[in-house]
Amino acid sequence: MNDSSWGAPQGAGFRGTPEMTAAPAGPVHDVHGAQQTRPMPIVPDVPDAGRDVGREAENRDDRDRDAAHVGGPLFRDEMPQEPMSTPLPPPPQKKRAGRDLRAAIGVGLGLGAVIVVSLFIVKAVFVGVIALAVVVGLWELTSRLKERKDIDAPLVPLAVGGVAMVVAGYARGPEGAWIAMALTALAVLVQRMTRPPEGYLKDVTAGVFAAFYVPFLATFVALMLTADDGEWRVLTFLVLTVVSDTGAYAVGWRFGKHKLAPRISPGKTREGLLGAVAFAMAGGALCMEFLIDGGAWWQGLLLGLGVAASATLGDLGESMIKRDLGIKDMGTLLPGHGGIMDRLDSLLPTAPVVWLLLVLFVGST
Known part of the structure; x- marks a missing residue:
């Protein structure tokens, strides 16, 4: 191989290695003569076939991956990672009432008008308003007791006794109210005896409680009205x-x-x-x-x-x-x-x- 193939410097003063200066085995040619050996052309290193195949596969994978990124991620791991931002707290909400305020106000004004008109026109009419409220209240209370607790407080003696309490309180004062209360409690006990004894105690206890809670306490409104x-x-x-x-x-x-x-x-x-x-x-x-x-x-x-x-x-x-x-x-x-x-x-x-x-x-x- 010619020295130029290594890129070695030419000219005087260059000394080769002993192997390079030794005489070749064979006919000796004059280096200055016509038969000077032609220098071998420089050929770039060519990788072997196996390495070419591997590198081509790698290049193909790179192209596929680039194409995938262009068209969109193929796997969840390849999704672009964005910095996680702290979620903003929800805006404060105004407090709201639990009921329909418009309906509540309308009904309240209507009831107030009925009460005021009956109160200042004829007192007896207002006593009737109290008695009606007592009967409806007793019906609601006894109905809920029956539905939710299977307690059968007798409504008829309670309603009759409740109206009697309100009227007696207005006409006879506190003594009349107490007498009507006692008679109502007795009527509850007697009326419940017409049915089987199972649950008698809880029914009459609830009945006496209802008589005291609704009509007897409402009687004090009628007592105020007597002044x-x-x-x-x-x-x-x-x-x-x-x-x-x-x-x-x-x-x-x-x-x-x-x-x-x-x-x-x-x-x-x-x-x-x-x-x-x-x-x-x-x-x-x-x-x-x-x-x-x-x-x-x-x-x-x-x-x-x-x-x-x-x-x-x-x-x-x-x-x-x-x-x-x-x-x-x-x-x-x-x-x-x-x-x-x-x-x-x-x-x-x-x-x-x-x-x-x-x-x-x-x-x-």
């Missing part, structure tokens, strides 16, 4: 109860954070109770000063405090009953409100409290 300014006393009772409920709802909805009785009524808060007390005391001071003959503003503060306490306890009491029965409302008669009993829950226990405090402050007549 000379009875219509104003009843109006004060209704206004303060509504104001207490409104204050509890408004303050609790806006500022409520600490639960009042989560096992009984999760929606009620301590802040709502403070709102009920504040609203009722302010309303009581105004009512005693301007609506009740002989009343004073400081008496109204005490009256409002009593109303807030009794209305809250009454609301919690019926919530306890409904939780035991596993229902949300006692009925569906009043759109946006539920049933009659769902409106009487805070009124019923508040009636004797207002009656008693008014008797202590300004007398019974």
Whole structure:
């Protein structure tokens, strides 16, 4: 092989290795003569066939992979990885009432108009409104007891005795109401004897409870009505109860954070109770000063405090009953409100409290 094939430098001063300078075995040619050996052309290194096949396969795989990336990922692992962004928190939602407020307001205004008109036109008509509410409330309560607990409290003696309690209280005072209550309880016991003895104790116990809870407590509204300014006393009772409920709802909805009785009524808060007390005391001071003959503003503060306490306890009491029965409302008669009993829950226990405090402050007549 010629030296030029290695890229070795030419010219004088170059000395080859002994092997390169040694005389070849064979005829000697003159290096300067015509028979000088032709230099071998430089040929680039060519890889062997196996290496060519492997490299071609690799190139084909590369082209396929490039084509796959152009057209879209073939495998989930080849999906382009984007930096994970922290999800934005959902926008705060406004608190909403759990009922149809338009229906509730409409029904409330309608009931209020009926009550006010009957109260200030003919007192006897308002007594009839009380008796009707008592009968409907008893029907709702006994129906739910039968449906949910299989307790059969007799409705007929309860309804008749309930109307008798309201009328006797208005006509004969507290003594008449107590007598009617006792006779109603006796009628419940006797009427239940007409059926088999199984479940007698639970049925009559529920019946006596219903007689006390609905008509007997409602009788104190009729007792308030017997005074000379009875219509104003009843109006004060209704206004303060509504104001207490409104204050509890408004303050609790806006500022409520600490639960009042989560096992009984999760929606009620301590802040709502403070709102009920504040609203009722302010309303009581105004009512005693301007609506009740002989009343004073400081008496109204005490009256409002009593109303807030009794209305809250009454609301919690019926919530306890409904939780035991596993229902949300006692009925569906009043759109946006539920049933009659769902409106009487805070009124019923508040009636004797207002009656008693008014008797202590300004007398019974």
